Each structure stands twice: as structure tokens, then as C-alpha cells.
Amino acid sequence: MVALSGVSRRKRLALLCTAGFLISLVLSYLFAIRYIENQRRAEKEALHERVIEQFSHVPTAQCAMLRSNASENAHPDAGNAQAAPLVPGTDQLRPGNRLLTYNAACPVPKHTLNIGLVVTVTGRYMQFFKRFSTSAGSFFFPNHNVTIFVFTDQPLPPLDWGEISPTVKAIPKTRLPWPYDSLMRFGTLLQHAKEFEGMDYLYALDVDFAFNTYVCEDFLADLVGVQNGYHPGTKGTPDHNPASTAFIAPGTNTHYYAGGVYGGKHGRVFQVAEAVHSNIMTDMRNRVMALWHDESHLNRYFVDHPPSITLSAEYCYMPYTKWVPLVHSYAELGVVVPRIVHYEYLKADLREEYV
Numbered sequence: 554m555v556a557l558s559g560v561s562r563r564k565r566l567a568l569l570c571t572a573g574f575l576i577s578l579v580l581s582y583l584f585a586i587r588y589i590e591n592q593r594r595a596e597k598e599a600l601h602e603r604v605i606e607q608f609s610h611v612p613t614a615q616c617a618m619l620r621s622n623a624s625e626n627a628h629p630d631a632g633n634a635q636a637a638p639l640v641p642g643t644d645q646l647r648p649g650n651r652l653l654t655y656n657a658a659c660p661v662p663k664h665t666l667n668i669g670l671v672v673t674v675t676g677r678y679m680q681f682f683k684r685f686s687t688s689a690g691s692f693f694f695p696n697h698n699v700t701i702f703v704f705t706d707q708p709l710p711p712l713d714w715g716e717i718s719p720t721v722k723a724i725p726k727t728r729l730p731w732p733y734d735s736l737m738r739f740g741t742l743l744q745h746a747k748e749f750e751g752m753d754y755l756y757a758l759d760v761d762f763a764f765n766t767y768v769c770e771d772f773l774a775d776l777v778g779v780q781n782g783y784h785p786g787t788k789g790t791p792d793h794n795p796a797s798t799a800f801i802a803p804g805t806n807t808h809y810y811a812g813g814v815y816g817g818k819h820g821r822v823f824q825v826a827e828a829v830h831s832n833i834m835t836d837m838r839n840r841v842m843a844l845w846h847d848e849s850h851l852n853r854y855f856v857d858h859p860p861s862i863t864l865s866a867e868y869c870y871m872p873y874t875k876w877v878p879l880v881h882s883y884a885e886l887g888v889v890v891p892r893i894v895h896y897e898y899l900k901a902d903l904r905e906e907y908v
């Protein structure tokens with residue numbers, strides 16, 4: 554009897570020790586999780602502050618000066634794009650017949666324009682740059698002077714151009730984790746306003762796009778917006794959060810625009826950038842992030858100031874999204890020519906959230 558109670562006391566003690574050990578294990582696990590979460594929150598907050606600091610002082614006076622220099626008269630060639638026989642696959646660049654082919658698609662201009670193509674390429678997105686820039690060299694305004702402005706944190710790969718090589722200008726920038734490199738593209742443009750002096754038109758595109766056929770005079774307008782290829786012909790996914798300056802009341806937008814492709818006259822693009830960047834900074838200071846970042850803000854701007862032309866999803870063509878093929882719904886909407894293709898389905902985990 555005495556022995557048994559001794560054993561059970563030992564057992565009880567052992568049980569107690571085991572329970573104590575397990576409880577302390579669970580507690581230290583919870584404590585560690587909490588600690589890591591706090592660290593992450595602090596890192597995120599520090600990053601957010603750093604971005605605010607970096608983009609608080611954009612030289613808007615300089616932009617205003619550049620804007621006043623930019624001609625506000627419509628370009629005589631705008632909207633004169635000939636109805637080119639653009640059938641997918643048939644008008645691709647072939648050695649030797651380039652001039653003929655592009656003359657058919659892009660008219661010989663009355664005045665040659667300086668056209669800037671602006672792109673941000675940081676981190677692992679560099680893998681898209683070759684396809685983006687060489688396709689631009691072939692198909693983006695081959696009848697005008699094109700300069701590709703590349704905001705980047707790394708050296709550019711050597712490029713193999715066709716007959717006409719655009720000027721490529723790398724502008725160093727430090728990489729910011731997702732979503733800031735995308736979100737702060739308007740601010741980056743403003744910070745480097747001087748680089749774009751002499752440009753008549755500016756177009757800002759994602760680097761995971763490629764030109765599949767000629768894009769020229771159809772793109773010439775004061776302000777060009779493109780229907781988002783994810784949401785062809787619908788009101789898409791605007792931000793309904795009233796706390797954000799990107800807020801759009803349900804049903805009030807007519808189109809849903811792509812954040813990754815817009816452009817127009819130099820001065821007009823800078824007006825857009827100033828207004829949108831100012832809203833983005835307000836949200837940043839209020840610790841609000843719009844649903845689709847810069848895209849939500851651009852959509853808000855376009856509700857207030859509709860672009861002079863809205864192009865179809867042919868200019869933001871997504872053969873596949875990460876999840877589903879979209880081509881079928883395109884065909885129903887009459888979107889048949891993939892002019893600018895978004896290769897987002899090739900994007901595995903390219904985004905790097907933290908430094």
C-alpha cells in the first residue's frame with residue numbers, strides 16, 4: 554500500500570513535470586511567434602517610414618515648368634493610324650522586310666516625335682527585360698525616335714537589336730520590396746523629371762509586358778488608358794474602401810483600367826503623376842494601402858479625368874492569368890489581336906516582400 558502510493562506520487566510528479574514542460578513549450582512557442590510577428594510589424598513600419606521619407610519631396614515645381622514647355626496642341630498624326638492588316642502571327646518581324654512591314658502598320662509621320670517608354674525593373678523582374686525591350690525595339694513606334702527609360706537596381710543585360718535600335722537609358726534606383734516598387738512609380742517619375750526633357754510623349758508599362766505587333770499612332774493621344782486584361786469590358790475591381798483616396802463608389806466607374814500601361818503627352822502624364830502621387834502619399838501617411846496599389850489610384854484618377862482614349866484589352870492581353878486562360882472571354886468581346894501581351898503567368902514567386 555505504502556509502496557503503491559509512493560509510485561503514484563512519483564507518477565503524479567512525473568505527470569506534473571511533463572505537463573509543466575509541455576505548457577512551457579507551448580508558451581515559448583507562442584512567445585516566439587508573437588516576437589517574430591512584432592519584429593515583422595516593426596520592419597514593415599520602418600520600411601513604410603523610409604518610403605514616405607524617400608518620396609515626400611518630389612520636385613513638383615520642376616514638373617510644372619516642364620509641363621508648361623510641353624505643347625498642348627493635338628499632334629497632326631494622332632488618330633491617323635491606318636487600318637493595318639494586323640492578324641496575329643502574320644505581321645511579326647521577319648529579317649529583310651522590316652521597313653515594308655512597319656510602313657504598312659505605322660504611317661510615315663509628318664513630324665518625327667520623341668517618344669519615351671518608361672519601365673521599372675528591379676530584383677528578379679530583370680528576367681523580363683530582354684523580351685520587353687527587344688519587342689519594343691521591333692514594334693513600339695518604329696516610325697519615331699524611341700528612348701527606353703529603365704529605372705533599375707542592376708546592370709542591364711546586353712541586347713540584340715534588329716534594324717532599328719532605340720536609345721536605352723538606365724536610371725539607377727534602389728529596390729523596394731513589394732508593393733512599393735510598383736506603387737511608387739509615379740513618384741519615381743516625378744523625382745527624375747529632368748531625364749524626360751525633350752520627350753513629346755511618355756508611356757509607362759510593366760516590364761512583364763511584350764509587344765506582339767506594331768503599336769504606334771493608335772497610341773497617340775493626350776491621355777491613353779487601357780482596359781485591364783483581367784477584366785475586359787467590366788467595371789473590374791476598384792477600391793471601395795472609403796478610407797483610401799483611391800475610393801470609387803460602387804458602380805461609378807465605366808471601365809477598369811490597367812495600372813501597367815498608360816501614357817500620353819509628356820505634360821499630361823506628369824499631371825497624372827503629380828495628382829496620383831499626392832493621393833498615394835496621403836494614403837501612405839494614413840497607413841492605408843489601396844486594394845491594387847498604384848492601379849487603384851490610377852483608376853480613381855481616371856474616374857475624375859477620363860483619358861482621351863480608352864484602348865481595349867488587346868493592349869493588355871493576358872493569354873493566361875495565374876489561374877485560368879482568359880482567351881475565350883476575349884473572343885466573345887471581339888478582342889482578337891494580342892498587341893501588348895502581359896506575361897504574368899510566367900511570374901512564379903518573383904515578388905520579394907522584404908529586403
Ligand SMILES: CC(=O)N[C@H]1[C@@H](OP(=O)(O)OP(=O)(O)OC[C@H]2O[C@@H](n3ccc(=O)[nH]c3=O)[C@H](O)[C@@H]2O)O[C@H](CO)[C@H](O)[C@@H]1O
Nearest residue numbers: 673674675676678734735759760761811812813845846848
Ligand atoms: C498589367 C497590369 O495592369 N498590372 C498591374 C497589376 O499587377 P501585376 O501583377 O501586373 O504587377 P507586377 O508584378 O507586374 O508589378 C508591376 C511592375 O512593377 C515592377 N516591379 C515590381 C516588383 C519588383 O520587385 N520589381 C519590379 O520591377 C515591374 O515593372 C512590374 O512589371 O497591379 C499592380 C499593382 O498591384 C500594378 O498596377 C501593375 O501595373
Ligand SMILES: [Mn+2]
Nearest residue numbers: 759761813897
Ligand atoms: Mn505586370
